[in-house]
Amino acid sequence: MEAGAMSDFDWAAMADMLxxxxEAHSPYVRQALEELKHLTPGRILDVGSGPGVAACRLAAVFPRAEVTAVDGAPELLARAEERAERLGVRLRTQxxxxxxxxxxxxxxxxxxxxQVVHHVGDQQGALDQLVGLLEPGGVLAIVEGGLPARWLPRDLGFGRPGLQAxxxxxxxxxxxxxxAELPGSEAxxxxxxxxLRAAGLTEVRSRTFxxxxxxxxxxxxxxSVRRSxxxxREMLGELLDAEDLATLDRLLDPADPAGVDRRADLFLLTAxxxxxxxxxxxR
Ligand SMILES: C[S@@+](CC[C@H](N)C(=O)[O-])C[C@H]1O[C@@H](n2cnc3c(N)ncnc32)[C@H](O)[C@@H]1O
Structure with a gap:
């Protein structure tokens, strides 16, 4: 896909990875939606839905609601539609x-x-706009922050220990x-x-799953770990030293028993x- 004017990445090319x-992260979406199960929303938007994993979950949890997955990449919304059909849930896309x-x-x-607001130059402005979409009494849930993922022991058996840090x-x-490179970037x-409070919301709380x-x-x-x-490896080539790059290459070698495809000690832990x-x- 041609990256849109406001895009920082070629999102469509990342469809499989996203x-x-x-899917790998879906346990947190399930837990977060448990927090919202008292709601009876008529209309739900998943803004920056990507391939629609959370949007389909929203549609399953709130079957009476009109759920719309919104994204800048039509290719990802096509994935969301296929997924909704496969799972038998009602989903619109825009x-x-x-x-x-x-x-x-x-x-x-x-x-x-x-994981969308941080891709917009003016994050407070984006939040203000998201809040502007809400009906009185409506709820906004944004996912930002949390902890970086961990996949391997600190000493993974070769290379310099502490690669993930x-x-x-x-x-x-x-x-x-x-x-810094996003259009209209504001620190x-x-x-x-x-x-969220500055955007006019009340009852603001954060929960980590x-x-x-x-x-x-x-x-x-x-x-998912392999793709990530x-x-x-692609993005950080110039920021890592030769030893760490060699470690990454070995981890990504499908033929290497110590690579991520084959090793038994690979895990996925994040928050x-x-x-x-x-x-x-x-108001
Ligand atoms: C990191 S992905 C998150 C996808 C999904 N919400 C999730 O949590 O897995 C960011 C998504 O936002 C979309 N996106 C990022 N910047 C955008 C922009 N400026 N306009 C429209 N969509 C954008 C991308 O196409 C991508 O699907």
Whole structure:
């Protein structure tokens, strides 16, 4: 796909990785939606849905609601439609580029937006717009922050121990560069609950959910780790030293018994933070 004007990545090319990751991380979505099961939303938006793993879950949990998956990448929305059909849930899709396309989406009783706001230059402005979509009393849930994933022991048997900590540091650098290069990029203290309050929400709270797939890993989470590692190898080449690059190459070698495809000690452990807030009935 041609990356849209506001896109920082070629999202469509990442469809497989996003779907595998969405599935591997789905335990946190289930737990987060448990927190919302008292709601009876008529209209739900999943803003930046990607291939629709969470959107389909929303449609399953709230079968009476009209659920719309919204994304800038039509290829990912096609995946979401296929997934909804496969799972037998009702899902609409809508292509929209953020932030300019956000204004036309509402109104909704529940807006879910996972790992998307940080891809918009003006994060507070994006939150203000998401809040603007809510009906009075409506709920916004955004997924931001949490903890980086862990897949392997600190000493994985070759290379310099502590690879994952160095990958985290390189990713943090890469992330800052990505944010600085976004159109209309605004620096802000990334205090998500504070930003939700500043956008006018009340009853703001944050909950963190564990994603814990212990070794030995099933094929789905194992593939998700592989894709993620391949992507880090691609993105971080210039930020890592030769020894760490050689370690990554060995981990990604399908023929190597110590590689991620074959080793028995691979696991997937991460934590996702969901920030919830409600639009007051009366402003
Ligand atoms: C990191 S993925 C998250 C996907 C899904 N919400 C999840 O948590 O797995 C970010 C998604 O936001 C979409 N996105 C990012 N920036 C966008 C923009 N400026 N306009 C429209 N969509 C955008 C991408 O196409 C991608 O599907």
């Amino acid at each position: 779907e595998l990751e969405g 292509v929209a580029e953020f932030p300019e396309g956000l204004a036309d989406l509402g109104p909704a009783d529940l807006v879910w937006s996972a 160095r990958l985290d540091a390189a990713l943090a650098d890469r992330f800052s560069r990505m944010r 802000v203290v990334e205090n998500w609950p504070g930003m 564990l994603v814990d797939h212990p070794a030995p890993l099933a094929e789905g989470p194992r593939q 590692l391949e992507r880090q 996702k933070t969901v920030h919830f807030g409600r639009r007051p009935e009366h």
